[in-house]
Amino acid sequence: MYKKSWKITVLSDPAPFPAKRDIKRRDPIESSRRILLSGMKHFALYGLSGARVTDIIQEAGLSHRMLYHYYESKEALYLATLEFAYKQIREAELGLHISSLDPVSGMRRIVEFTFDYFVENPEFMALLSQENLNGGKFISQLEHFKDVQRPLVDSLEDLFTRGKASGRYRKVYDPVQFYISLSGLCYFGISNRFTLAAAFEESILSESYIADRRGHITEFVMQAVIGST
Amino acid sequence: MYKKSWKITVLSDPAPFPAKRDIKRRDPIESSRRILLSGMKHFALYGLSGARVTDIIQEAGLSHRMLYHYYESKEALYLATLEFAYKQIREAELGLHISSLDPVSGMRRIVEFTFDYFVENPEFMALLSQENLNGGKFISQLEHFKDVQRPLVDSLEDLFTRGKASGRYRKVYDPVQFYISLSGLCYFGISNRFTLAAAFEESILSESYIADRRGHITEFVMQAVIGST
Numbered sequence: 300m301y302k303k304s305w306k307i308t309v310l311s312d313p314a315p316f317p318a319k320r321d322i323k324r325r326d327p328i329e330s331s332r333r334i335l336l337s338g339m340k341h342f343a344l345y346g347l348s349g350a351r352v353t354d355i356i357q358e359a360g361l362s363h364r365m366l367y368h369y370y371e372s373k374e375a376l377y378l379a380t381l382e383f384a385y386k387q388i389r390e391a392e393l394g395l396h397i398s399s400l401d402p403v404s405g406m407r408r409i410v411e412f413t414f415d416y417f418v419e420n421p422e423f424m425a426l427l428s429q430e431n432l433n434g435g436k437f438i439s440q441l442e443h444f445k446d447v448q449r450p451l452v453d454s455l456e457d458l459f460t461r462g463k464a465s466g467r468y469r470k471v472y473d474p475v476q477f478y479i480s481l482s483g484l485c486y487f488g489i490s491n492r493f494t495l496a497a498a499f500e501e502s503i504l505s506e507s508y509i510a511d512r513r514g515h516i517t518e519f520v521m522q523a524v525i526g527s528t
Numbered sequence: 529m530y531k532k533s534w535k536i537t538v539l540s541d542p543a544p545f546p547a548k549r550d551i552k553r554r555d556p557i558e559s560s561r562r563i564l565l566s567g568m569k570h571f572a573l574y575g576l577s578g579a580r581v582t583d584i585i586q587e588a589g590l591s592h593r594m595l596y597h598y599y600e601s602k603e604a605l606y607l608a609t610l611e612f613a614y615k616q617i618r619e620a621e622l623g624l625h626i627s628s629l630d631p632v633s634g635m636r637r638i639v640e641f642t643f644d645y646f647v648e649n650p651e652f653m654a655l656l657s658q659e660n661l662n663g664g665k666f667i668s669q670l671e672h673f674k675d676v677q678r679p680l681v682d683s684l685e686d687l688f689t690r691g692k693a694s695g696r697y698r699k700v701y702d703p704v705q706f707y708i709s710l711s712g713l714c715y716f717g718i719s720n721r722f723t724l725a726a727a728f729e730e731s732i733l734s735e736s737y738i739a740d741r742r743g744h745i746t747e748f749v750m751q752a753v754i755g756s757t
Contacts, residue, residue, distance in 0.1 A: 433722075475729055
């Protein structure tokens with residue numbers, strides 16, 4: 300029984316970061332991180348064209364001058380924000396240590412993690428949606444970007460190899476197709492919950508729906524891969 | 529082997545309908561249908577606030593005066609468009625006659641149909657995304673809207689009941705949760721193909737990807753429900 304209490308994080312006007320004076324002067328790594336976190340919120344909400352650099356910098360608690368110390372243009376900041384967003388989820392996945400888990404537990408862990416990450420970080424998926432509306436014009440400019448995703452693809456491939464070898468997995472899927480499926484399962488029921496509630500059941504807007512959805516997805520994927528839950 | 533040649537339909541500036549003179553005068557059903565089809569394209573691309581009533585009417589080949597003969601405001605037209613979009617997919621599903629198929633063929637049919645429908649009608653999902661950005665403010669005003677979806681939910685429920693009774697289904701899922709999963713599987717790999725291609729494999733932008741994706745989804749769902757393909 301899954302006990303965690305869920306709240307859907309809604310994208311809304313970003314809450315202000317602590318004021319400028321709280322930041323240690325000349326801490327470039329922390330400053331850069333704050334700019335990128337602030338960029339994620341603003342670009343997710345307003346897209347590249349709608350987001351304002353001054354708002355991003357202000358929320359990061361930095362002076363406007365400082366931005367151009369780090370990034371030469373709004374587009375460069377947007378690109379850096381996209382890459383940062385992906386690095387964050389890929390790093391969090393590495394922290395799961397899937398390769399040290401048995402294949403059945405490992406599969407369950409990556410499914411639950413992906414669902415939780417999408418629920419708790421709505422700006423990640425919103426940022427991706429914005430970039431897809433751009434036709435991927437910017438993300439395709441990132442160099443070595445596929446290398447960022449490599450650890451995820453490798454760890455899924457390893458999971459399927461070990462699962463098959465152990466006799467526990469009924470089915471081996473292409474790791475990229477599998478990850479697209481997992482993402483779609485986790486994303487759609489959250490992103491489209493307003494139309495789904497109007498069309499099917501008002502309870503889709505309730506808090507308990509999130510736990511129900513998580514349970515359904517886990518069962519569905521475990522069935523598709525392992526044939527039992 | 530799936531042979532159909534696929535092209536991803538891209539949402540772009542709508543192509544003009546045949547000119548006004550091609551429409552039979554005083555055919556209110558046809559006029560209304562043309563307005564709603566035109567509304568789907570424009571609201572999908574620009575949202576409620578961005579779409580222009582004059583453009584919608586012009587593309588439908590009607591005079592501006594006619595719109596207010598049918599709908600009292602842009603909001604009323606938007607609401608009618610949303611309802612029309614759902615009625616179209618629900619009617620197409622009824623045409624599959626799932627209840628007359630054996631449960632295994634019926635499941636395969638609904639999976640393949642849903643994928644094909646999303647690929648061929650990108651304005652349906654784009655319209656829903658726009659309304660979710662509105663927080664579902666308008667769709668929740670539609671009266672008897674859940675009745676429109678009832679035949680789909682009933683037919684999925686019947687499918688699972690027959691599948692279980694026949695011993696062919698390994699697993700019975702809640703029909704609404706199942707349909708949300710199926711929609712997510714079908715939608716995400718298309719809507720997010722630009723970021724997916726940049727992150728994982730350029731081939732995601734190729735035509736053959738659509739057939740691969742269709743095959744993967746069918747296999748994945750059949751495994752989750754039936755335990756074989």
